[in-house]
Amino acid sequence: MPSNHTPLAEAPSEPSETRHVHAALTRTSTGKEDLRELESGLDSLQSDADRKHRIEWSRILLPIAALAVLILVWQFYVSLGVKRRDLVPGPLDVVSQMGVLWNEGKLQEALWTSMQRGLVGFLISVAIATPIGLLLAQVAPLRRAFGPLISGLQVLPSVAWVPAAIIWFGLTDATVYFVVFMGAIPSIINGLISGVDQIPPQYRRVGTVLGASRLQMALQVILPAALPGYLGGLKQGWAFSWRSLMAAEIIAVGGTIGFGLGSLLDQGRILSDMTVVMSAILLILAVGILIELLVFGPIEKRLLRSRGLLSGSTR
């Protein structure tokens, strides 16, 4: 042992009464078995019991009830006869028009075309935006240089690109995809960057201490840690690509551009058929709601629950 200035190492021991007072200072428990029991007792007291997840009926019934109420209000308003029936059609008129469109095969065609484009455009956007986002979030000079531009692009409505796209690509699918990319990519990049910004700095330190290389740090630590923010970005990216797609389809009609929901909407306008317009709007809305309910909702919920972030929220 190296030198020590131990002033009290040889101090006279105290009378035995005081030892009891100090007993807790050094040894906390007597036997090994005792200790194990204490430990497992604490463990079971302090950790949560597993909870079973049941089907929550209110989660299914309440939205349906809310929808029913809205449709009733709509029908009630129409039956008051304030506006002409061809300007404000009732729910039944719209449903029967959808039936007609279905029989013509137009509804399926429009839905299929738009969803396919939306999905493909979105997936390509994710593939492009994710590496760019990671790079910008990790390399300070790049972020300083391009950060404001990316934020700006997110604010710029992607419809503004439609005229340019038509001039460059003509009335082709390329026009539609270009507009979708300009809408989705910046918002996914921004979501990923803000997700990375919100990572507790401790995680990076742990990564460094554990000896992670730069790539390992990005893939094993940064990306999973940023996942909630990234998912938020993906959600927004999907919303932007769906919106941009509709805008592009409404404006760019004809050529080799197929028949999508936006085209259906534009056709309704040209024919001055309000039932077609309403049908198209409701379908566009329904797709948005379904994607949220069936895709993003469950993923987000699982993600938050597995990290213990769900308790106390109203989800």
Add this chain to the structure above:
Amino acid sequence: MPVVLENLGKRFGDGAPVLDDVNATIAQGEFVALLGASGCGKSTLLNIIAGLEAPTSGALEVPSDGAAFMFQDAALFPWLTARENIELALKLRGVGKAERRIKAQELLELVHLGSAGDKRPHELSGGMRQRVSLARSLSQDRQLLLMDEPFAALDAITRDLLHDELERIWKETGRTIVFVTHNVREAVRLGQRVLLLSSRPGRVVQEWAVTEEHRTDAGLAGQLTGVITARLREEIRRHAK
């Protein structure tokens, strides 16, 4: 000698030095408690030994393979289970997949959490998280283990328990441990040697050996605790205005 600190100094920017002329030698397999008031640069010193920060003056000698580090908060990754957290540490060390699984289970059993491996950090208590964190730092398989007030946020019973655990693991694994704390009792309870660091600038001002007699004789340990506490208070009072 795994760790030798010679005239070590550290200042941030143009400010007053945080550490000044720190000298210490820590032997292989030794358990050293580094004691000081809050804000005395204990954590900075630990970061320097770990290689997370560079000293501004002086020299230090540390094991070439670096050091394992345990933080005040468990700092487990919330997207991984307890087992996966340990496995990730092994993976970053380059351990193969099959071996990772075996090693992780061994380490979980070492900290008595063999059956809690599939729980997520938020499903564990603070004490259990700290034990997983300890297992993770042991998985780094470094001779030197640095601990930055790892039990400060725990309740008294859990902390006492973890003291026993840590002592057992230290004896089983033969690690060299530098344990930073501001708790005198904890320092005397755990360390073979207690180094007192002064505040602003941080410097080793005194050290005490905790002998085997202190371990068996509670009165003696209490007395030593009293002496060190008095010295620490004196050090803090020096900064009164």
